[in-house]
Amino acid sequence: MTRFRGLAMAVLTFAMFMDLMDVTIVNVALPAIREDLGSTPSQLEWIVSGYVLAFAGVLITSGRLGDRYGRQRVFIAGIAGFTLASLTASLAQNGETLVASRVAQGLFAGLMVPQVLASVQALYKPRERAAIFAVIGVITAMAAVIGPVLGGWLVTNNPIGGGWRSIFFINIPIGIVIVIAALVLVPNSKADRPSPLDPLGVLLAVGGILLIVYPLVEGRQLGWPIWSYLLMALSPVVLALFVLNERRHGADSAMMPLRLFTNRGFTGGLTIQFLFQGSINSFFLILALYVQTGLGFTAIVSGALTLPFSIGATLAAGVAAALVARLGRILPAIGGTLMAVGTAWTIYVFNSTGADYSAWDTVIPMAIAGIGLTVMVVPLLDIALATVHAADSGAASGVLGTFQQVGGALGIAVTGVLFFGGAGRYTQSELLHALTIAAWVPIIGYALAALCSALLPGISEVKAHLETVVDEEEEPVTA
Secondary structure: OOOOHHHHHHHHHHHHHHHHHHHHOHHHHHHHHHHHOOOOOOOOHHHHHHHHHHHHHHHHHHHHHHHHHHHHHHHHHHHHHHHHHHHHHHOOOHHHHOOOOOHHHHHHHHHHHHHHHHHHHHHHOOOHHHHEEEEEEEEHHHHHHHHHHHHHHHHHOOOOOOOOHHHOOOHHHHHHHHHHHHHOOOOOOOOOOOOOOOOHHHHHHHHHHHHHHHHHHHHOOOOOOHHHHHHHHHHHHHHHHHHHHHHHHHHOOOOHHHHHHHHHHHHHHHHHHHHHHHHHHHHHHHHHHHHHHHHHOHHHHHHHHOHHHHHHHHHHHHHHHHHHHHOOHHHHHHHHHHHHHHHHHHHHHHHHHHHHOOHHHHHHHHHHHHHHHHHOOOOOHHHHOOOOOOOHHHHHHHHHHHHHHHHHHHHHHHHHHHHHOOOOOHHHHHHHHHHHHHHHHHHHHHHHHHHHHHOOOOOHHHHHHHHHHOOOOOOOOOO
């Protein structure tokens, strides 16, 4: 099973790279999509938030499917479905079809990605996993760098035809190659005692989130009808039913073990993940819309605008990892502060320069925000899990990932209400005003994330956790 594990992980991580790139690549194409398909503001929001919400909805369940039926099988189903959904997205003739394709992409990506992390656990001993997770971290950073630039180049230069459609079309040949490689190289590992599936729990959790996200996205455009308020009022009721369902299942079979939420350190990490993802997703959405629609930038220039952010994040990765054992929860506090400062500085520059803005004007504040991203996110998982029992670490990681994606969808919904509500006739001055108002959501989100770092475990607990991981010896799981 472990003979070709290096090649197997290469296939798995490349698929994760494609998924992560698809999250960032679409932002720079939104103005072109709006112009070509006549998409409404709510459809533009769903193109982004529909993906991450669908991804979040199946994340934990797909991990259990892999444990039960084999990670290779579920991974191949995910990548094949993702490829097919990319095809339908590239052929979409209206906003509704594109939104549906993006939701399908998110669902199948949610099947695929958990199998990558689970396969690391199956193929490598604990002391070997740090290097693999470091590689995955680098790939994540690369996707953040390459996605906007590649998307901008494809939309602006149109090398393969189709304009914005090419950002989805390129997934098709890549997806076919990954499916073939996975059939040959990726082992179909399973868990000895897989956790039971919980379809009702998934339905209640996704339904509760949709009941607040849907009216936020659609309500403003429709003049806030009474049903939008009723749906939002129903959301906490459905989420309460989800909690009752989890209690009924018991601690060991629940989709989200409720005992995790009694751990202050884990809850702090969960809140930071939620706030961070909601902030970063929403900011880059409104940034791309402003610089292309308001300032007339091409898609490739819009993508290049984010390069200082991505480069700053990449350069800080090694430093952040090395400081975890020394600074502990101080790192996320510094990271959140840097992101809040960098974002606020960027908005200040936009207001100071107005229509004369150049991408060079925000190199420094964007780089500062990028450094803050890595300083916050790289150590967060180790710190948040420092006081979580080893038996719950897998479930805890899944819950963190789910809350991260839900935060992204909710952040886009709230920011979209403010941005499109102030966009008016889409003139440069009106869009700048809308950007300035909406940017307070990510700025406040980052600041709150920094404050929540006080809830994380202390430095002694973090050190003990890291030493346990290093010292632990465990044979890889057999197929």
